[in-house]
Amino acid sequence: MGLRGLAELALVDSSDSLRPPGFDVMMVIIASLGAALATMQPISEPHVAARIILDPTLFAATLFLALRGSAGVAGLIQRGVVSVYLSYPVSRSSVYTAIAVSRVLLPAVTLLSAPLIVAGLVLLPVVSASPGSYILVFLAYLLQACMYGSFFLLAGLVAKSPGTASVVSITFYFAYNITMLILSAVGAAMGNSTVSGLADAMAFYYMVYRSLLGVGVEVWQLLLVPLLLLAMLLAGYGYFTRRFEPG
Amino acid sequence: MIARLAARTLIVVGIAVILAGVIAELVGAKTSVEWEASIDTSNIPGAAMTVFAFSSSGRVEISVEGARSIYYMTLRGDPMIALRQLSTINISMVEHTLVSDIRAGVAYGAAGLQTNPLLLKTLPLLANILPVEVTTTSAGDVIEVNLTGGNGVLVVVEPSGDKVVFHMRYTVTGYSRLDTYTLTVLGTMTSLAGIIAYNRLTRPRVAGHT
Numbered sequence: 001m002g003l004r005g006l007a008e009l010a011l012v013d014s015s016d017s018l019r020p021p022g023f024d025v026m027m028v029i030i031a032s033l034g035a036a037l038a039t040m041q042p043i044s045e046p047h048v049a050a051r052i053i054l055d056p057t058l059f060a061a062t063l064f065l066a067l068r069g070s071a072g073v074a075g076l077i078q079r080g081v082v083s084v085y086l087s088y089p090v091s092r093s094s095v096y097t098a099i100a101v102s103r104v105l106l107p108a109v110t111l112l113s114a115p116l117i118v119a120g121l122v123l124l125p126v127v128s129a130s131p132g133s134y135i136l137v138f139l140a141y142l143l144q145a146c147m148y149g150s151f152f153l154l155a156g157l158v159a160k161s162p163g164t165a166s167v168v169s170i171t172f173y174f175a176y177n178i179t180m181l182i183l184s185a186v187g188a189a190m191g192n193s194t195v196s197g198l199a200d201a202m203a204f205y206y207m208v209y210r211s212l213l214g215v216g217v218e219v220w221q222l223l224l225v226p227l228l229l230l231a232m233l234l235a236g237y238g239y240f241t242r243r244f245e246p247g
Numbered sequence: 248m249i250a251r252l253a254a255r256t257l258i259v260v261g262i263a264v265i266l267a268g269v270i271a272e273l274v275g276a277k278t279s280v281e282w283e284a285s286i287d288t289s290n291i292p293g294a295a296m297t298v299f300a301f302s303s304s305g306r307v308e309i310s311v312e313g314a315r316s317i318y319y320m321t322l323r324g325d326p327m328i329a330l331r332q333l334s335t336i337n338i339s340m341v342e343h344t345l346v347s348d349i350r351a352g353v354a355y356g357a358a359g360l361q362t363n364p365l366l367l368k369t370l371p372l373l374a375n376i377l378p379v380e381v382t383t384t385s386a387g388d389v390i391e392v393n394l395t396g397g398n399g400v401l402v403v404v405e406p407s408g409d410k411v412v413f414h415m416r417y418t419v420t421g422y423s424r425l426d427t428y429t430l431t432v433l434g435t436m437t438s439l440a441g442i443i444a445y446n447r448l449t450r451p452r453v454a455g456h457t
Contacts, residue, residue, distance in 0.1 A: 011248045018252060027259045035267035041352040042276035044304040044421035048396030052302050106252075114256055118263040121433060122271075125423035213397045215323050 005090040006098050013085070014102035016076070017068045018110070026064055027114050030057050034115025038122045046123075046130045047212045050137035053119045054112060054205070058141050061111040065149040066169040069103040073156035074165040083246040096240040100233070104149035112142055133212050140208035147204075147225055148173055150232040157240055160247060176202065197221055254445035261438025268430035276303075277350045278419040284344060284357035286413075288313070288406035291341060293360035293367045296413045298392075299399030303352030305419040307400060309390045312414075315407040319390050322399045338362040352396075353417050360403065367405050393420075 017023075034053045043049040076082050085095050116138055120127045127134050152169040159165040180202045187196030197218065200206055204225035211217045286294040298307045299322075311317055343358030360367070392400045404411050425433070 014252075015248055018248075020255065024255055024259065027256065028262060031259050031263035032266050035263040036270050039267045039271040039424065040274055040276060041349055042278055042303040042305075042419040042422035043352060043396070044419065044423075045396045048302055110252065110256060114259055115263070117256075117260050118267060121260075121264055121425065122267045122430065123424050125425075126421070209397075213323055 002090070002094065005088065006094040006101075009085060009088060009090060009095060009098035010101040010106075013076075013099055014106050016081075017072055017102050017107060023064075023068075023107070023110075026060065027111065030060050030111055031114040031118050033057070033060075034118045035122065038119035043123060044126055046127045046134035047137050047209060049119055049123055049127060050116065050134050050141075051205070051209050053115050054138065054141040057112055057115050058145060058205070061108055061145050062148045062173055063170075064107060064111060065104060065145065066152050066166060066173065068107060069149050070152035070156035070159075070165040070169040071162035073099060073103055073153060074160050074162045077157070077160045077246055078162070080246070086246060092241045092244075093237065096237055100150065100153060100236070104146055104153055108142055108145040108149055112138060112145060136212070137205065137209060140205040143229060144204045144225060147229040147232065148176075150229055150236060154232060154236040154239065157236060157244060198224075201225070251445060251448050254441050254448060257441030257444065258438050259441075261434045261436070261441055264430055264434030264437060266434075268427040268434065271424070271430070272427050274350065276352070276419075276422065276424075277348070278422065280348055280351040280353065280417050282346065282355055282413075282415045282417075284413045284415075286342065286357055286359050286411045287409065288359065288411050289409040291359045291361055292364035292405070293338075293362065294357065294404045294406060294411040294413075295340070295360050296355070296357040296402045296404075296415065297399055298353060298355045298394065298415060298417060300353050300394040300396055300417075301347075302349075302396055303419045304395045304421045305353070305393075305417050307390075307392050307394055307418075308416045309392075309400075309402055310414045311390075311402070311404055312412040313406055313408050313410050314404045316405045317390070317402060318404075319392070319400055319402040321392055321394075322401060323397070338366060351417060351419065353394075355415055355417070357413050367403070 033056055037053050037056075038049065041052065043052060073082075076085075082095075085098075086092065088095070090098075116134075120134065151172055152165075155168040155172070156165040159168060180199050183195055183199035183202070187193065187199055200210075201221035201224040204222070207217050207221050211222075284296065288294055296309060296311075298309070300307075309319075339361045340358040341361045343356060345354065345356035347354040390400070390402060394400065402413070
Protein backbone atom coordinates (compact mmCIF):
# COMPACT_ATOMS: atom_id res chain seq x y z
CA MET A 1 0.00 0.00 0.00
CA GLY A 2 2.97 2.32 0.79
CA LEU A 3 3.94 4.06 -2.44
CA ARG A 4 0.65 3.36 -4.19
CA GLY A 5 -1.32 4.77 -1.28
CA LEU A 6 0.92 7.83 -1.20
CA ALA A 7 0.43 8.40 -4.94
CA GLU A 8 -3.35 7.95 -4.70
CA LEU A 9 -3.57 10.36 -1.78
CA ALA A 10 -1.41 12.90 -3.63
CA LEU A 11 -3.73 12.65 -6.64
CA VAL A 12 -6.85 13.05 -4.48
CA ASP A 13 -5.39 16.10 -2.75
CA SER A 14 -4.11 17.64 -5.98
CA SER A 15 -7.65 17.62 -7.38
CA ASP A 16 -8.27 20.29 -4.72
CA SER A 17 -4.93 22.13 -4.83
CA LEU A 18 -4.89 22.36 -8.65
CA ARG A 19 -8.64 22.77 -9.16
CA PRO A 20 -9.81 24.98 -12.01
CA PRO A 21 -10.45 27.76 -12.73
CA GLY A 22 -8.06 29.54 -10.28
CA PHE A 23 -5.04 27.44 -11.15
CA ASP A 24 -5.75 27.63 -14.90
CA VAL A 25 -6.16 31.42 -14.82
CA MET A 26 -2.83 31.70 -13.01
CA MET A 27 -1.20 29.41 -15.60
CA VAL A 28 -2.59 31.48 -18.50
CA ILE A 29 -1.30 34.72 -16.95
CA ILE A 30 2.16 33.29 -16.22
CA ALA A 31 2.48 31.57 -19.61
CA SER A 32 1.38 34.76 -21.41
CA LEU A 33 3.97 36.74 -19.49
CA GLY A 34 6.58 34.18 -20.55
CA ALA A 35 5.42 34.53 -24.17
CA ALA A 36 5.70 38.32 -24.01
CA LEU A 37 9.16 38.28 -22.41
CA ALA A 38 10.45 35.68 -24.86
CA THR A 39 9.33 37.57 -27.96
CA MET A 40 10.05 41.17 -26.97
CA GLN A 41 13.77 40.60 -26.38
CA PRO A 42 16.44 39.14 -28.68
CA ILE A 43 17.48 36.47 -26.17
CA SER A 44 20.36 34.46 -27.58
CA GLU A 45 21.32 32.13 -24.74
CA PRO A 46 19.20 29.42 -23.10
CA HIS A 47 20.15 30.14 -19.48
CA VAL A 48 19.50 33.87 -19.96
CA ALA A 49 16.09 33.04 -21.46
CA ALA A 50 15.23 30.81 -18.50
CA ARG A 51 16.21 33.47 -15.98
CA ILE A 52 14.29 36.27 -17.70
CA ILE A 53 11.15 34.15 -17.92
CA LEU A 54 11.32 32.61 -14.45
CA ASP A 55 12.15 35.75 -12.44
CA PRO A 56 8.57 37.14 -12.46
CA THR A 57 7.13 33.61 -12.54
CA LEU A 58 8.77 32.71 -9.23
CA PHE A 59 6.96 35.57 -7.50
CA ALA A 60 3.58 34.53 -8.92
CA ALA A 61 4.18 30.85 -8.17
CA THR A 62 5.22 31.66 -4.61
CA LEU A 63 2.06 33.65 -3.95
CA PHE A 64 0.02 30.75 -5.32
CA LEU A 65 1.86 28.32 -3.03
CA ALA A 66 1.13 30.62 -0.09
CA LEU A 67 -2.59 30.42 -0.87
CA ARG A 68 -2.99 26.75 -1.79
CA GLY A 69 -0.03 25.30 0.08
CA SER A 70 -0.50 27.15 3.32
CA ALA A 71 -4.02 28.55 3.62
CA GLY A 72 -5.31 25.58 1.61
CA VAL A 73 -3.84 23.05 4.03
CA ALA A 74 -5.16 25.00 7.03
CA GLY A 75 -8.58 24.93 5.36
CA LEU A 76 -8.32 21.17 4.91
CA ILE A 77 -7.60 20.80 8.65
CA GLN A 78 -10.56 23.02 9.58
CA ARG A 79 -12.94 21.13 7.30
CA GLY A 80 -11.76 17.77 8.71
CA VAL A 81 -10.33 16.57 5.40
CA VAL A 82 -6.91 15.88 6.93
CA SER A 83 -8.62 13.66 9.54
CA VAL A 84 -10.09 11.69 6.64
CA TYR A 85 -6.63 11.43 5.04
CA LEU A 86 -5.25 10.14 8.34
CA SER A 87 -7.97 7.49 8.48
CA TYR A 88 -6.63 5.93 5.25
CA PRO A 89 -4.45 2.84 5.71
CA VAL A 90 -1.26 4.80 5.10
CA SER A 91 1.37 6.08 7.52
CA ARG A 92 1.52 9.69 8.69
CA SER A 93 4.78 10.13 6.81
CA SER A 94 2.99 9.07 3.61
CA VAL A 95 0.18 11.58 4.26
CA TYR A 96 2.73 14.36 4.83
CA THR A 97 4.67 13.41 1.69
CA ALA A 98 1.45 13.27 -0.35
CA ILE A 99 0.40 16.73 0.87
CA ALA A 100 3.89 18.12 0.18
CA VAL A 101 3.79 16.71 -3.35
CA SER A 102 0.28 17.96 -4.15
CA ARG A 103 0.55 21.33 -2.37
CA VAL A 104 4.17 22.29 -3.08
CA LEU A 105 5.96 20.21 -5.71
CA LEU A 106 3.20 19.69 -8.29
CA PRO A 107 1.93 23.32 -8.40
CA ALA A 108 5.50 24.65 -8.45
CA VAL A 109 6.53 22.32 -11.30
CA THR A 110 3.42 23.15 -13.34
CA LEU A 111 3.48 26.91 -12.79
CA LEU A 112 7.20 27.27 -13.47
CA SER A 113 7.26 24.93 -16.45
CA ALA A 114 4.27 26.39 -18.38
CA PRO A 115 6.03 29.67 -19.35
CA LEU A 116 9.29 27.80 -19.86
CA ILE A 117 7.65 25.44 -22.38
CA VAL A 118 6.18 28.45 -24.21
CA ALA A 119 9.54 30.26 -24.30
CA GLY A 120 11.26 27.03 -25.32
CA LEU A 121 8.92 26.73 -28.32
CA VAL A 122 9.24 30.39 -29.31
CA LEU A 123 13.03 30.35 -28.97
CA LEU A 124 13.46 26.79 -30.20
CA PRO A 125 16.62 27.51 -32.28
CA VAL A 126 18.29 29.15 -29.25
CA VAL A 127 17.15 26.72 -26.54
CA SER A 128 17.89 23.58 -28.58
CA ALA A 129 21.56 24.66 -28.70
CA SER A 130 21.96 24.00 -24.96
CA PRO A 131 18.82 22.52 -23.36
CA GLY A 132 20.84 21.39 -20.34
CA SER A 133 21.52 24.91 -19.06
CA TYR A 134 17.86 25.84 -19.72
CA ILE A 135 16.67 22.94 -17.57
CA LEU A 136 19.33 23.58 -14.93
CA VAL A 137 18.10 27.14 -14.35
CA PHE A 138 14.52 25.82 -14.18
CA LEU A 139 15.54 23.28 -11.51
CA ALA A 140 17.25 26.06 -9.53
CA TYR A 141 14.07 28.17 -9.52
CA LEU A 142 12.02 25.07 -8.68
CA LEU A 143 14.22 24.39 -5.66
CA GLN A 144 13.81 27.98 -4.44
CA ALA A 145 10.01 27.78 -4.91
CA CYS A 146 9.92 24.46 -3.02
CA MET A 147 11.92 26.04 -0.19
CA TYR A 148 9.30 28.78 0.18
CA GLY A 149 6.50 26.23 -0.29
CA SER A 150 7.81 23.86 2.39
CA PHE A 151 7.79 26.73 4.89
CA PHE A 152 4.25 27.69 3.82
CA LEU A 153 3.15 24.08 4.33
CA LEU A 154 4.65 24.03 7.82
CA ALA A 155 2.90 27.35 8.59
CA GLY A 156 -0.43 25.92 7.41
CA LEU A 157 -0.06 22.76 9.51
CA VAL A 158 0.89 24.68 12.65
CA ALA A 159 -1.54 27.62 12.30
CA LYS A 160 -4.57 25.51 11.34
CA SER A 161 -6.31 28.76 10.37
CA PRO A 162 -6.31 29.86 6.70
CA GLY A 163 -6.08 33.57 7.58
CA THR A 164 -3.17 33.17 9.98
CA ALA A 165 -1.41 30.75 7.66
CA SER A 166 -1.64 33.22 4.73
CA VAL A 167 -0.35 36.12 6.79
CA VAL A 168 2.55 34.11 8.25
CA SER A 169 3.49 32.73 4.83
CA ILE A 170 3.42 36.05 2.98
CA THR A 171 5.25 37.74 5.86
CA PHE A 172 7.95 35.07 5.69
CA TYR A 173 8.31 35.53 1.93
CA PHE A 174 8.70 39.30 2.17
CA ALA A 175 10.93 39.08 5.25
CA TYR A 176 13.22 36.64 3.41
CA ASN A 177 13.49 38.90 0.38
CA ILE A 178 13.89 42.08 2.40
CA THR A 179 16.65 40.43 4.44
CA MET A 180 18.34 39.57 1.15
CA LEU A 181 18.12 43.21 0.00
CA ILE A 182 19.36 44.59 3.32
CA LEU A 183 22.32 42.18 3.41
CA SER A 184 23.17 43.11 -0.17
CA ALA A 185 23.03 46.85 0.61
CA VAL A 186 25.00 46.46 3.85
CA GLY A 187 27.59 44.29 2.11
CA ALA A 188 28.04 46.87 -0.66
CA ALA A 189 28.20 49.79 1.79
CA MET A 190 30.76 48.07 4.01
CA GLY A 191 32.64 46.52 1.12
CA ASN A 192 32.18 43.19 2.90
CA SER A 193 32.11 40.37 0.37
CA THR A 194 30.95 37.78 2.93
CA VAL A 195 27.76 39.74 3.71
CA SER A 196 27.12 40.37 -0.01
CA GLY A 197 27.86 36.70 -0.67
CA LEU A 198 25.31 35.67 1.96
CA ALA A 199 22.66 37.86 0.28
CA ASP A 200 23.47 36.29 -3.09
CA ALA A 201 23.40 32.79 -1.60
CA MET A 202 19.81 33.31 -0.39
CA ALA A 203 18.79 33.24 -4.08
CA PHE A 204 19.83 29.77 -5.21
CA TYR A 205 18.74 30.43 -8.81
CA TYR A 206 21.05 33.46 -8.94
CA MET A 207 23.98 31.34 -7.79
CA VAL A 208 23.30 28.72 -10.47
CA TYR A 209 22.85 31.45 -13.09
CA ARG A 210 26.09 33.14 -12.07
CA SER A 211 28.00 29.89 -12.26
CA LEU A 212 26.62 29.40 -15.81
CA LEU A 213 27.92 32.90 -16.64
CA GLY A 214 31.33 31.82 -15.42
CA VAL A 215 31.33 34.07 -12.34
CA GLY A 216 32.92 32.42 -9.33
CA VAL A 217 30.53 30.92 -6.77
CA GLU A 218 31.57 29.29 -3.52
CA VAL A 219 30.31 25.88 -2.48
CA TRP A 220 28.59 27.15 0.70
CA GLN A 221 26.63 29.64 -1.44
CA LEU A 222 25.24 26.76 -3.49
CA LEU A 223 24.35 24.78 -0.36
CA LEU A 224 22.44 27.40 1.68
CA VAL A 225 19.00 27.18 0.04
CA PRO A 226 19.05 23.37 -0.44
CA LEU A 227 19.89 23.04 3.28
CA LEU A 228 17.07 25.44 4.19
CA LEU A 229 14.68 23.36 2.08
CA LEU A 230 15.84 20.19 3.79
CA ALA A 231 15.49 21.78 7.24
CA MET A 232 11.95 22.97 6.53
CA LEU A 233 10.86 19.65 5.06
CA LEU A 234 12.30 17.83 8.10
CA ALA A 235 10.63 20.30 10.49
CA GLY A 236 7.27 19.80 8.74
CA TYR A 237 7.75 16.04 8.66
CA GLY A 238 8.71 15.92 12.34
CA TYR A 239 5.77 18.12 13.35
CA PHE A 240 3.22 16.21 11.29
CA THR A 241 4.36 12.73 12.29
CA ARG A 242 4.94 13.42 16.01
CA ARG A 243 2.95 16.40 17.25
CA PHE A 244 0.21 17.20 14.78
CA GLU A 245 -3.37 16.79 16.00
CA PRO A 246 -6.13 17.41 13.44
CA GLY A 247 -8.17 19.07 16.19
CA MET B 248 -5.78 13.70 -12.61
CA ILE B 249 -2.26 13.99 -14.06
CA ALA B 250 -3.61 13.44 -17.60
CA ARG B 251 -6.21 16.16 -17.06
CA LEU B 252 -3.56 18.52 -15.74
CA ALA B 253 -1.39 17.79 -18.79
CA ALA B 254 -4.36 18.50 -21.09
CA ARG B 255 -5.09 21.79 -19.29
CA THR B 256 -1.41 22.73 -19.54
CA LEU B 257 -1.48 22.00 -23.30
CA ILE B 258 -4.44 24.37 -23.74
CA VAL B 259 -2.64 27.10 -21.77
CA VAL B 260 0.64 26.62 -23.67
CA GLY B 261 -1.21 26.76 -27.00
CA ILE B 262 -2.95 30.03 -26.10
CA ALA B 263 0.34 31.57 -24.93
CA VAL B 264 2.20 30.47 -28.10
CA ILE B 265 -0.50 32.12 -30.29
CA LEU B 266 -0.16 35.23 -28.12
CA ALA B 267 3.63 35.11 -28.57
CA GLY B 268 3.13 35.31 -32.34
CA VAL B 269 0.88 38.36 -31.97
CA ILE B 270 3.33 40.11 -29.60
CA ALA B 271 6.24 39.32 -31.93
CA GLU B 272 4.41 41.06 -34.78
CA LEU B 273 3.49 44.12 -32.70
CA VAL B 274 6.54 44.70 -30.49
CA GLY B 275 9.08 42.07 -31.51
CA ALA B 276 12.79 42.16 -30.71
CA LYS B 277 15.20 44.57 -32.43
CA THR B 278 18.53 43.30 -33.72
CA SER B 279 20.49 46.55 -33.70
CA VAL B 280 20.52 49.85 -31.86
CA GLU B 281 22.56 53.05 -32.18
CA TRP B 282 23.00 55.77 -29.57
CA GLU B 283 25.01 58.94 -29.07
CA ALA B 284 25.72 60.86 -25.89
CA SER B 285 27.58 64.09 -25.24
CA ILE B 286 29.13 64.83 -21.85
CA ASP B 287 30.21 68.35 -20.87
CA THR B 288 33.67 67.88 -19.33
CA SER B 289 34.51 71.56 -18.78
CA ASN B 290 34.33 71.12 -14.98
CA ILE B 291 34.98 67.42 -14.53
CA PRO B 292 38.09 65.33 -15.19
CA GLY B 293 36.47 62.32 -16.87
CA ALA B 294 33.52 60.69 -18.61
CA ALA B 295 32.31 57.11 -18.82
CA MET B 296 30.01 54.99 -20.88
CA THR B 297 28.67 51.53 -20.13
CA VAL B 298 26.86 48.96 -22.26
CA PHE B 299 25.34 45.94 -20.57
CA ALA B 300 23.73 43.08 -22.51
CA PHE B 301 21.11 41.88 -20.01
CA SER B 302 19.29 39.46 -22.26
CA SER B 303 20.91 39.46 -25.69
CA SER B 304 24.37 38.73 -27.05
CA GLY B 305 25.99 40.97 -29.58
CA ARG B 306 28.83 43.11 -30.81
CA VAL B 307 29.21 46.63 -29.49
CA GLU B 308 31.24 49.32 -31.26
CA ILE B 309 32.00 52.50 -29.33
CA SER B 310 33.83 55.47 -30.81
CA VAL B 311 34.82 58.44 -28.67
CA GLU B 312 35.45 62.06 -29.71
CA GLY B 313 37.35 64.50 -27.49
CA ALA B 314 39.46 61.93 -25.61
CA ARG B 315 43.06 62.17 -24.49
CA SER B 316 43.15 58.59 -23.28
CA ILE B 317 40.62 55.79 -23.05
CA TYR B 318 40.46 52.77 -20.75
CA TYR B 319 37.84 50.08 -21.02
CA MET B 320 37.02 47.00 -19.06
CA THR B 321 34.74 44.08 -19.81
CA LEU B 322 32.57 43.06 -16.91
CA ARG B 323 30.83 39.83 -16.03
CA GLY B 324 27.58 40.12 -14.17
CA ASP B 325 26.01 43.40 -13.18
CA PRO B 326 28.08 46.49 -14.26
CA MET B 327 26.44 48.41 -11.41
CA ILE B 328 28.60 46.35 -9.04
CA ALA B 329 31.74 47.70 -10.79
CA LEU B 330 30.33 51.23 -10.71
CA ARG B 331 29.70 50.87 -6.96
CA GLN B 332 33.28 49.68 -6.58
CA LEU B 333 34.44 52.77 -8.47
CA SER B 334 32.66 54.88 -5.85
CA THR B 335 34.64 53.15 -3.10
CA ILE B 336 37.84 54.59 -4.63
CA ASN B 337 36.30 58.08 -4.81
CA ILE B 338 35.18 58.07 -8.43
CA SER B 339 31.52 59.20 -8.50
CA MET B 340 29.07 59.76 -11.36
CA VAL B 341 27.45 63.08 -12.27
CA GLU B 342 24.87 63.93 -14.95
CA HIS B 343 24.29 60.31 -15.83
CA THR B 344 21.84 59.02 -18.43
CA LEU B 345 20.79 55.37 -18.49
CA VAL B 346 18.66 53.82 -21.23
CA SER B 347 17.22 50.33 -20.90
CA ASP B 348 16.20 49.08 -24.34
CA ILE B 349 14.26 45.90 -23.61
CA ARG B 350 13.59 45.18 -27.31
CA ALA B 351 17.32 45.06 -28.02
CA GLY B 352 18.08 43.32 -24.71
CA VAL B 353 20.71 45.88 -23.79
CA ALA B 354 21.12 48.76 -21.35
CA TYR B 355 23.51 51.62 -21.99
CA GLY B 356 24.36 54.91 -20.43
CA ALA B 357 26.92 57.67 -20.10
CA ALA B 358 28.04 59.81 -17.19
CA GLY B 359 30.50 62.46 -16.16
CA LEU B 360 33.06 61.33 -13.56
CA GLN B 361 33.81 63.49 -10.54
CA THR B 362 37.13 62.59 -9.00
CA ASN B 363 40.72 63.62 -8.50
CA PRO B 364 42.24 63.98 -12.03
CA LEU B 365 45.33 62.08 -10.91
CA LEU B 366 43.18 59.14 -9.92
CA LEU B 367 41.94 58.71 -13.51
CA LYS B 368 45.51 58.47 -14.72
CA THR B 369 46.04 55.53 -12.40
CA LEU B 370 42.97 53.76 -13.72
CA PRO B 371 44.89 50.98 -15.48
CA LEU B 372 45.96 49.92 -11.99
CA LEU B 373 42.30 49.10 -11.37
CA ALA B 374 43.03 45.68 -12.76
CA ASN B 375 44.73 45.05 -9.43
CA ILE B 376 41.71 46.32 -7.47
CA LEU B 377 38.70 45.14 -9.44
CA PRO B 378 38.36 41.65 -10.89
CA VAL B 379 38.38 43.05 -14.43
CA GLU B 380 40.78 43.41 -17.33
CA VAL B 381 41.55 47.06 -18.11
CA THR B 382 42.67 47.85 -21.65
CA THR B 383 44.18 51.13 -22.78
CA THR B 384 43.47 52.32 -26.32
CA SER B 385 44.45 55.37 -28.38
CA ALA B 386 42.06 58.31 -28.70
CA GLY B 387 40.11 57.99 -31.95
CA ASP B 388 40.14 54.19 -31.86
CA VAL B 389 36.85 52.35 -32.14
CA ILE B 390 36.37 49.97 -29.25
CA GLU B 391 34.81 46.69 -30.37
CA VAL B 392 33.71 44.14 -27.81
CA ASN B 393 31.64 40.98 -28.09
CA LEU B 394 29.10 40.77 -25.29
CA THR B 395 27.19 37.72 -24.12
CA GLY B 396 24.05 37.79 -21.99
CA GLY B 397 24.80 39.13 -18.51
CA ASN B 398 28.08 40.80 -19.55
CA GLY B 399 28.96 44.43 -20.14
CA VAL B 400 31.68 46.89 -21.00
CA LEU B 401 32.67 50.07 -19.17
CA VAL B 402 34.63 52.76 -21.04
CA VAL B 403 36.38 55.49 -19.04
CA VAL B 404 37.68 58.57 -20.86
CA GLU B 405 40.13 61.26 -19.88
CA PRO B 406 38.99 64.26 -21.97
CA SER B 407 41.17 66.45 -24.13
CA GLY B 408 38.70 69.36 -24.22
CA ASP B 409 35.34 70.60 -22.92
CA LYS B 410 33.23 67.86 -24.43
CA VAL B 411 33.32 64.10 -24.90
CA VAL B 412 30.99 62.48 -27.43
CA PHE B 413 30.26 58.75 -27.38
CA HIS B 414 28.84 56.96 -30.43
CA MET B 415 27.57 53.46 -29.74
CA ARG B 416 26.33 50.80 -32.15
CA TYR B 417 25.13 47.45 -30.85
CA THR B 418 24.34 44.54 -33.17
CA VAL B 419 22.60 41.45 -31.79
CA THR B 420 24.14 38.09 -32.70
CA GLY B 421 22.97 34.53 -32.21
CA TYR B 422 19.27 35.38 -31.93
CA SER B 423 16.67 33.29 -33.69
CA ARG B 424 13.03 32.37 -33.04
CA LEU B 425 10.22 30.55 -34.78
CA ASP B 426 8.41 32.76 -37.27
CA THR B 427 4.94 34.11 -36.57
CA TYR B 428 3.16 31.76 -38.97
CA THR B 429 4.77 28.69 -37.37
CA LEU B 430 3.91 30.00 -33.89
CA THR B 431 0.26 30.51 -34.85
CA VAL B 432 -0.05 27.03 -36.36
CA LEU B 433 1.83 25.41 -33.46
CA GLY B 434 -0.25 27.26 -30.86
CA THR B 435 -3.55 26.37 -32.54
CA MET B 436 -2.59 22.69 -32.87
CA THR B 437 -1.43 22.52 -29.25
CA SER B 438 -4.61 24.15 -27.95
CA LEU B 439 -6.82 21.89 -30.05
CA ALA B 440 -4.92 18.80 -28.88
CA GLY B 441 -5.38 19.94 -25.27
CA ILE B 442 -9.11 20.63 -25.72
CA ILE B 443 -9.73 17.26 -27.39
CA ALA B 444 -7.74 15.41 -24.70
CA TYR B 445 -9.49 17.24 -21.86
CA ASN B 446 -12.88 16.61 -23.44
CA ARG B 447 -12.20 12.90 -23.72
CA LEU B 448 -10.88 12.69 -20.16
CA THR B 449 -13.87 14.49 -18.62
CA ARG B 450 -16.59 12.96 -20.79
CA PRO B 451 -19.13 11.18 -18.55
CA ARG B 452 -19.08 7.44 -19.09
CA VAL B 453 -22.60 6.10 -19.73
CA ALA B 454 -23.28 2.72 -18.16
CA GLY B 455 -23.70 -0.01 -20.76
CA HIS B 456 -22.41 2.20 -23.56
CA THR B 457 -19.68 0.53 -25.58
